[in-house]
Amino acid sequence: xxxxxxxxxxxxxxxxxxxxxxxxxxxxxxxxxxxxxxxxxxxxxxxxxxxxxxxxxxxxxxxxxxxxxxxxxxxxxxxxxxxxxxxxxxxxxxxxxxxxxxxxxxxxxxxxxxxxxxxxxxxxxxxxxxxxxxxxxxxxxxxxxxxxxxxxxxx
Amino acid sequence: xxxxxxxxxxxxxxxxxxxxxxxxxxxxxxxxxxxxxxxxxxxxxxxxxxxxxxxxxxxxxxxxxxxxxxxxxxxxxxxxxxxxxxxxxxxxxxxxxxxxxxxxxxxxxxxxxxxxxxx
Numbered sequence: 361x362x363x364x365x366x367x368x369x370x371x372x373x374x375x376x377x378x379x380x381x382x383x384x385x386x387x388x389x390x391x392x393x394x395x396x397x398x399x400x401x402x403x404x405x406x407x408x409x410x411x412x413x414x415x416x417x418x419x420x421x422x423x424x425x426x427x428x429x430x431x432x433x434x435x436x437x438x439x440x441x442x443x444x445x446x447x448x449x450x451x452x453x454x455x456x457x458x459x460x461x462x463x464x465x466x467x468x469x470x471x472x473x474x475x476x477x478x479x480x481x482x483x484x485x486x487x488x489x490x491x492x493x494x495x496x497x498x499x500x501x502x503x504x505x506x507x508x509x510x511x512x513x514x515x
Numbered sequence: 516x517x518x519x520x521x522x523x524x525x526x527x528x529x530x531x532x533x534x535x536x537x538x539x540x541x542x543x544x545x546x547x548x549x550x551x552x553x554x555x556x557x558x559x560x561x562x563x564x565x566x567x568x569x570x571x572x573x574x575x576x577x578x579x580x581x582x583x584x585x586x587x588x589x590x591x592x593x594x595x596x597x598x599x600x601x602x603x604x605x606x607x608x609x610x611x612x613x614x615x616x617x618x619x620x621x622x623x624x625x626x627x628x629x630x631x632x633x634x
Contacts, residue, residue, distance in 0.1 A: 372611035379535040446544030
């Protein structure tokens with residue numbers, strides 16, 4: 361009886377260990393194509409440089425069309441990432457959410473900076489804010505997915 | 516108190532592994548599930564059918580402009596009942612595996628064997 365109990369305990373432990381191995385294997389398979397991460401960066405850059413077509417001042421009109429295009433683009437790229445990885449996460453974890461919040465905060469700051477630069481007639485400098493938005497968004501989106509994969513490995 | 520229940524449907528090694536992976540995500544592509552588990556299409560389909568019939572998982576084929584045949588993406592996800600059943604089963608396994616495991620749980624699962632977990 362004791363021997364049966366030990367075997368049962370050992371088999372349960374093996375089953376739990378196999379579940380952990382499967383999670384590790386799945387996490388190792390998650391590869392978000394660089395082109396899609398870069399597409400997210402490109403969309404962020406587009407949003408940040410959108411003040412270039414605006415006219416700051418009393419008759420300022422926010423570039424809503426560009427904003428809508430960016431929003432739709434993000435939804436499409438998000439969907440393509442799901443298809444590319446074969447996974448839709450229920451939650452991506454605190455670190456991934458922090459990275460995504462970082463993307464939003466940085467892009468908002470860069471957008472305001474772009475507005476200020478346009479008001480100073482320095483439209484050419486939007487190349488720099490756009491490039492910064494591209495780099496930060498691409499990098500942090502990668503960090504977010506890596507963090508989600510790490511979280512998945514832990515279970 | 517969290518439910519602890521040994522589930523005969525989930526108990527089978529491949530089905531336990533399927534539920535273990537699906538539990539971590541909202542939904543997963545059939546092909547990714549198959550490749551991660553390193554099983555054949557037929558094996559995965561057979562076990563998925565049992566899990567879906569039990570009401571523990573659901574599948575949805577996705578329309579695709581470039582794929583109109585069986586190669587369309589098939590998304591698999593655990594249902595709320597499946598998540599509850601898997602969690603309860605996992606707790607039962609953890610109790611059995613613990614050094615001071617609950618003997619009653621082990622007694623309710625006398626045929627707990629997992630020789631096929633490592634093909």
